[in-house]
Amino acid sequence: MSETRFSKDHEWVRLEGDIATVGITRHAAEQLGDVVFVELPEVGRNLTAHGEAAVVESVKAASDVFAPVGGKVQEINGALTDDPAGVNADPEGAGWFFKLKIADRSEFEGLMRQGDYDAFVKEA
């Protein structure tokens, strides 16, 4: 069983057991435009919730990606290093950024569900 939640910074988190897969939402990818470079955190690094975790660069600008939940980086999506456009192609699937072993499940529980996130995007 997995469940997906969303942050106000437009990241998504899919939780399976205590492993959280993190990426940026379709809305975020559309706003960024063509992604040309992704800087991912090192495996083993401890990320804190809302702390800087990664950087995405479009033709025009650099944007920070924050960790929606805290935890230790288990794996990164190396495919994005060679093919950053994968973020635009499938942001909420094959374009995932990193996987974390979460420390505090309540951080996940505090994030938005799909319906709330969709409403949040519509309002913004």
Added chain:
Amino acid sequence: MEATSTLKRTPLYDLHVELGGKMVEFAGYALAVYYPGGIMKEHLHTRAAAGLFDVSHMGQRQLVGPDHATTAKALEALTPGDIVGLGAGRMRYTMLLNPDGGMVDDLMVTRTAEDGRLGLVFNGARKMVDDAYVRARLPRAVELLPFEDRALLALQGPKAAAALGRHCPQAEALSFMTASSASFDGIACHISRSGYTGEDGFEISVHAAEAQRVARALLAEPEVLPIGLGARDSLRLEAGLCLYGHDIDETTSPVEANLVWTIAKRRKIDRDFPAAPKIMGQLFDGAPRRRVGLRLSGRAPAREGADIASRDGQIVGRVTSGGFSPSLNAPIAMGYVPPAFAEDGCELDIMVRGKALAAQVAALPFVPNRYKR
């Protein structure tokens, strides 16, 4: 988007919105940064076919005096270019210099068919500053007039001539940096063979009321897509062209900015332009810094403001424009470094998020110009 409702609109505002343009503020105007295709596609399309740009925010002006010599001399007092020697129907890129040799703005000057009348195009964000600067320094016989109820469109790319030629056959006869009055499907306009992308192309000045008709007719041509500010910036960076307020400003001299070619031979002999002693000194002895092109070896772009370091870790300069080159599929930048680091091939580092990214000084333009001379 929330703030764009209070911004000035160009005559093509409704068309940008209709085309799905993402509207942003630029020089006080609401303009499209890109359309649904995105910056990458727009950029590559302009290099391969033709792109239509709305540059109506730029300051179209006319400098009017009793005869060419009087008007041209009035402008020469503020610029290092040869304006007196400009033939009718010819254009020149030049800059307004301040008394310290810095640039108030860079601009295009066209000698129109009417004696004593020069067409000027200022940068959108500088046009008010320029108006005041120029007016305060004009002789009584010469006047700077707005030419404002007009749109300015740029059609750029290798297929621009074919697309424009179907509506304005006489445009194809123009060569690079020449201009003429023309008829576009019966609409009176001024057309020049010029632009700021490094490609062959045209700029079309037309009355605001007719601008949509011209734009829609061009967009209906199979070669033409609308192009936003994002691709306009990446195209001019690949072409090694300066963006005012970023690569050049009131503190940069033409020698530092690597724009020595804009200083006319006659003006060098006469030494009669603003800050001539200082600028001539830099020409002979070198300037303390020089604008260079930079190629990065990785994929991470370096942006404006990033420090440039020598290989032994000394900060020696700063990036003034930087981004990702869609044509080269690699990051490129421009910046200022001391002459000792300005030779092509010089190995440098650019500091991005605390990391040193390897870079090399590269010849400009990054992508060869394809002007129709």
